Amino acid sequence: MNERDTLRIDGSGRLTIGGADCVALARQFGTPLYCLDEDHIRNMMRAYRDTLAREYEGGGIVLYASKALCCKAMYLIARAEGIGADVVSGGELYTAAEAGFPAELLYFHGNNKTPEEIGQALDRRVGTFVIDSELEAERLEEQAARRHMTQKVLLRINPGVEAHTHAYIQTAKTDSKFGFSVQDGTAARMIGLLLSKPHLHLAGVHCHIGSQIFEKQSFAVAAEKCLAFLAECRRTLGFEAEELNLGGGFGIWYSDGDKMRDAAAYADDLRALISAVKKGCAAHGLRLPRLVVEPGRSIVGEAGITLYTAGAVKEIPGVRTYLAVDGGMFENPRYALYQAKYTALVADRAAEPPTRLYALAGKCCESGDLIGVDMPLPEVHPGDILAVLSTGAYNYSMASHYNRNLIPPVVLVKNGAADYIVRPETYEDLVRRDVLPERLR
Numbered sequence: 001m002n003e004r005d006t007l008r009i010d011g012s013g014r015l016t017i018g019g020a021d022c023v024a025l026a027r028q029f030g031t032p033l034y035c036l037d038e039d040h041i042r043n044m045m046r047a048y049r050d051t052l053a054r055e056y057e058g059g060g061i062v063l064y065a066s067k068a069l070c071c072k073a074m075y076l077i078a079r080a081e082g083i084g085a086d087v088v089s090g091g092e093l094y095t096a097a098e099a100g101f102p103a104e105l106l107y108f109h110g111n112n113k114t115p116e117e118i119g120q121a122l123d124r125r126v127g128t129f130v131i132d133s134e135l136e137a138e139r140l141e142e143q144a145a146r147r148h149m150t151q152k153v154l155l156r157i158n159p160g161v162e163a164h165t166h167a168y169i170q171t172a173k174t175d176s177k178f179g180f181s182v183q184d185g186t187a188a189r190m191i192g193l194l195l196s197k198p199h200l201h202l203a204g205v206h207c208h209i210g211s212q213i214f215e216k217q218s219f220a221v222a223a224e225k226c227l228a229f230l231a232e233c234r235r236t237l238g239f240e241a242e243e244l245n246l247g248g249g250f251g252i253w254y255s256d257g258d259k260m261r262d263a264a265a266y267a268d269d270l271r272a273l274i275s276a277v278k279k280g281c282a283a284h285g286l287r288l289p290r291l292v293v294e295p296g297r298s299i300v301g302e303a304g305i306t307l308y309t310a311g312a313v314k315e316i317p318g319v320r321t322y323l324a325v326d327g328g329m330f331e332n333p334r335y336a337l338y339q340a341k342y343t344a345l346v347a348d349r350a351a352e353p354p355t356r357l358y359a360l361a362g363k364c365c366e367s368g369d370l371i372g373v374d375m376p377l378p379e380v381h382p383g384d385i386l387a388v389l390s391t392g393a394y395n396y397s398m399a400s401h402y403n404r405n406l407i408p409p410v411v412l413v414k415n416g417a418a419d420y421i422v423r424p425e426t427y428e429d430l431v432r433r434d435v436l437p438e439r440l441r
């Protein structure tokens with residue numbers, strides 16, 4: 001169990017988040033319900049922000065990777081904590097703008113930004129584009145020229161380091177839709193191309209080697225490869241990078257087998273990355289670039305839980321026992337997509353030792369609609385409130401209306417009290433955009 005302040009089990013075995021009783025939250029707001037602990041989010045943002053400011057003389061910025069959980073409140077929190085954000089679509093950009101987030105602190109990612117999205121981002125004066133195709137470079141140059149603007153850009157490169165959750169491999173071959181390969185020379189060619197564009201200001205490079213990474217070494221290797229590439233660019237093209245963006249990816253705790261770490265441990269990871277950058281710069285005789293990191297999952301993941309009401313139990317002797325909840329892949333598709341592992345607790349008996357394994361089933365018409373298999377729990381009865389932990393990242397942001405289920409609301413908890421940051425949907429919301437052409441009537 002998480003012994004930090006986010007989740008606690010009180011003396012009578014009840015689970016609390018941010019000081020609020022989970023059963024009471026379920027009663028007040030209904031289930032399924034996404035709950036987020038505000039202090040956890042802020043602590044993580046501060047840990048990254050302060051570490052970068054304290055330990056790195058070259059300057060830089062922490063960005064919240066808003067794909068992890070995108071809604072207006074998250075941009076307000078990021079702004080209040082003095083960090084930037086990355087966005088990957090017109091929709092995320094619009095949400096940030098609606099929240100009043102300063103556009104100059106936004107980095108715009110995406111491997112296929114549409115001409116419309118490029119125009120919107122320019123009109124809003126987004127600080128930095130991260131270029132990920134030649135077509136984008138051409139379109140951006142043309143649109144910036146039309147507006148008499150010079151746009152700051154980074155080039156997304158693929159340094160040939162592939163990180164998996166607990167390991168990394170260095171690959172000579174590049175099979176990814178993201179980034180220009182350093183190894184095969186396309187990255188260097190793109191640097192040359194971007195330098196030739198009068199309305200683009202090339203500030204440096206970006207790389208993101210993967211997500212849910214525990215292997216610190218992989219970040220250091222990626223940093224070193226980027227710096228070696230920048231040293232080569234200086235030699236061959238006379239290009240000196242001002243900025244290096246090393247992406248996100250720090251792994252979080254979901255279940256037994258994952259490391260459980262506090263904000264100080266994540267700060268240590270960033271410190272290790274910073275020292276790799278300094279070492280690499282010294283080795284290659286490079287000036288320290290402005291350093292940018294983009295954590296998403298590690299900021300909101302463990303800050304969040306999802307509350308469900310237990311429903312039907314289906315016991316198949318000798319096979320498994322399914323326990324149905326009132327959510328499913330429409331609000332957490334990560335088991336269906338990645339066989340992701342989660343931990344579940346009964347909210348008012350959180351200290352009770354598990355006695356059996358349940359497959360937590362959703363309510364969608366799909367056999368693979370599970371939240372998890374083999375989840376150890378005490379005997380669960382219909383009506384019990386279940387909490388699934390570490391659902392703050394890539395749950396709400398990946399939710400859908402499959403089977404016309406309503407996407408659950410999100411509440412933000414602070415000092416034991418909760419407020420909606422995403423209000424509940426209604427069935428009317430579901431049919432709002434449906435249209436009946438005359439001939440069908």
Ligand code: LLP
Nearest residue numbers: 065208211212248249250294295296297394
């Ligand atoms: N920067 C870039 C360019 C990214 O593509 C990502 C994540 C991040 C930053 C943030 O990485 P994080 O710190 O959150 O690991 N849906 C998947 C995760 C996809 C991650 C996509 N990119 C999941 O649920 O596991």
